Amino acid sequence: MRTCVGCRERSAKSDLLRIVAEPPNAAGASGTLTPDPRGRMPGRGAHLHPDPECLALAERRRAFGRALRADGPLDATAVQAWIEAHQAEHAPANPERADLSDERSMSQHR
């Protein structure tokens, strides 16, 4: 059993998507979150339900930074794309989809 970093519910490892962080590059750019569906990538991993709501929760709570011990911002674009692709496969047409996209809080830089 693993805990989802978004909703914090425990699930079987096979129900969760493992996510690893590519470290920030030398130029100091933000790190990148990378989906690791096969669980093969080295290093520390965070587990997340492949669900946009869990991703939004995890981002809002900055849970990835904590789980992956990463300083600074982490770009979740690749994870979001993976989840969207995955959802499209599994849920054909979902009329009651939560309207989260607009209120997604991007990290606001001064």
Ligand SMILES: [Zn+2]
């Ligand atoms: Zn979850």
